[in-house]
Structures are given as C-alpha cells and as structure tokens.
Amino acid sequence: MNLKLEDNGQVVLVQVKEERLDAHNSEHLKQELGRLFEEGKTRVVVDLKEVRFIDSSGLGALVSGFKNASSRQAGLKLSSLQSQVKSMFELTRLHRVFDIYTTVDEAIEAF
Amino acid sequence: MKNTQIELQIKVPNQTRYLSLIGRISEELAKQLQNYTGDREALANHINVVLTEALVNAIRHANANDPDEEVEIRITVTDEELLLQVFDHGRGFNLESISATAEDSQHELEDHGRGLYIMRSLMDSVEYYPVEGGNVLEMRKQFR
Numbered sequence: 001m002n003l004k005l006e007d008n009g010q011v012v013l014v015q016v017k018e019e020r021l022d023a024h025n026s027e028h029l030k031q032e033l034g035r036l037f038e039e040g041k042t043r044v045v046v047d048l049k050e051v052r053f054i055d056s057s058g059l060g061a062l063v064s065g066f067k068n069a070s071s072r073q074a075g076l077k078l079s080s081l082q083s084q085v086k087s088m089f090e091l092t093r094l095h096r097v098f099d100i101y102t103t104v105d106e107a108i109e110a111f
Numbered sequence: 112m113k114n115t116q117i118e119l120q121i122k123v124p125n126q127t128r129y130l131s132l133i134g135r136i137s138e139e140l141a142k143q144l145q146n147y148t149g150d151r152e153a154l155a156n157h158i159n160v161v162l163t164e165a166l167v168n169a170i171r172h173a174n175a176n177d178p179d180e181e182v183e184i185r186i187t188v189t190d191e192e193l194l195l196q197v198f199d200h201g202r203g204f205n206l207e208s209i210s211a212t213a214e215d216s217q218h219e220l221e222d223h224g225r226g227l228y229i230m231r232s233l234m235d236s237v238e239y240y241p242v243e244g245g246n247v248l249e250m251r252k253q254f255r
Contacts, residue, residue, distance in 0.1 A: 019131075020130070020131050020134070022127070022130055022131070022134075022163055022167075023127050023130060023163070023167040023170075023171075024127035024128055024130050024131070053134065053156070053159060053160075055130075055160055055163045055164060055167070055226075055229075056164060056167075056223075056224075056225035056226040056229055057167065059225060060221075060222040060223055060225070061222075063220055063221070063222055064222045066220070067220055067222075084153075084156040087153070087156070088160065088229075091229065091232055091233075092225050092228070092229065097220065
C-alpha cells in the first residue's frame with residue numbers, strides 16, 4: 001500500500017495514496033497507525049482524498065487506529081472522504097464514531 | 112418468465128490481489144443495467160462492495176487463504192433482478208459467526224464483522240449453502 005507520511009512536529013498527516021482501501025491492503029494502514037501511536041504520536045490525521053472505495057476491512061483498519069489512539073489519550077481524525085466512502089461510514093454508523101473533516105487543514109486545526 | 116440479459120462467469124486465484132479487478136468489472140456491469148431505475152453510480156459502488164465482502168469471505172474463511180485454490184464469481188442479470196454468486200471449494204463457514212453487526216452499538220468498535228451486515232444492508236437477500244464441490248454465497252437485488 002502506498003502511504004505518504006508528513007510529520008510537522010505537532011501533527012502526523014497520513015495520506016492514503018490508493019484508490020481502494022480493502023482487504024488486500026488495509027493491514028498495512030492498520031500496522032502503520034499502530035506504529036505511530038506506539039512511538040508516542042498523539043495527533044494523527046488520515047487523509048482519504050484519493051480513496052474511492054472502502055470495504056469492511058478498510059473500515060476495520062481505521063477503527064483499530066481509533067481504538068489505539070483512544071487508549072493512549074491520542075487523537076485520530078479523518079479528512080476528505082469521497083461520497084461513496086462517506087456512504088459506507090454512514091451505513092455502518094461509523095460517522096458517529098470518527099471526527100470527519102472536509103479538508104486536511106480543518107482536521108489539523110481541530111486538534 | 113425471467114429473461115437472462117447478461118451472464119458473466121469469472122474464475123480467479125484465491126488471492127485478495129484480484130479484488131480490485133472483480134470490483135472494476137462489477138462496477139462497469141452495474142452501469143449497463145437498463146432495468147434499474149435508481150442511482151446507477153451508487154448501485155455500482157454497492158455491487159463492488161458486496162462482491163468484495165463475499166470474495167474475502169470465500170478467500171479467507173472458506174478456502175482458508177490457500178493461494179492454490181480458486182474462487183468463481185457468477186453475475187446474472189435478468190429483467191427482474193441481479194444475482195451475484197461466489198463459489199468456494201472449501202469447508203465453508205457459518206455465515207452468522209463472521210458477523211458482529213453494526214446495528215448493535217455494543218459491537219460498534221469491533222475491528223471485524225461488518226461484512227455480512229454490509230451485504231445484508233445493500234442487497235435484498237443473502238444466502239450461503241453447500242453445492243457440489245463446495246459452497247455458494249448468493250445475493251439478490253430486485254429491480255424495482
């Protein structure tokens with residue numbers, strides 16, 4: 001999976017550079033989020049701008065990251081969901097769990 | 112009488128790397144469905160999602176991640192409905208055991224178990240039963 005990480009010292013931005021976030025590649029994202037929180041990062045934004053498709057495994061990887069963050073008093077926010085991806089969050093009611101923002105800047109400012 | 116308009120049969124190795132190929136084919140097919148009066152873009156995404164979920168169940172649970180196995184996908188379009196079938200050659204699995212429904216807030220934060228809930232939410236029916244040499248997961252959607 002192609003992930004691009006940017007750390008400005010305050011917030012780590014994880015850009016998912018894939019059209020699909022599914023059972024084939026989501027384990028990598030799950031591991032990477034786990035690693036960031038284990039390293040002590042407290043503010044992480046996952047940018048889903050390029051993701052056009054998400055399945056239950058992709059959602060599960062983000063839920064895993066969310067739980068990991070919550071257990072360490074850290075924060076995970078999501079940004080830039082495409083309409084089909086947003087509809088999957090709504091179907092599974094996960095839009096009530098995550099802090100979701102329209103842009104990366106809004107997500108970063110919300111910390 | 113059900114007139115078959117399109118019938119597609121695809122076999123792929125039992126590997127998740129083929130999910131995107133099947134997803135793309137199913138989305139293109141959904142956009143061709145003349146009898147569907149709803150939002151075809153949304154339907155295309157829904158078919159992509161439910162087929163992905165069904166394939167992952169076949170690859171991981173039924174065929175136990177054996178890369179030498181294969182899964183078969185059959186897509187049938189009639190005047191009245193869309194029928195999606197995913198055949199595995201494995202021992203099968205209990206459909207309910209892979210589900211920790213999102214309807215139940217107690218399970219809201221589980222990492223796994225949303226697949227069956229998604230399939231049932233987006234399709235009119237979901238069944239899993241044994242056939243000769245394996246099992247089939249069958250999903251139907253009526254054109255209304």
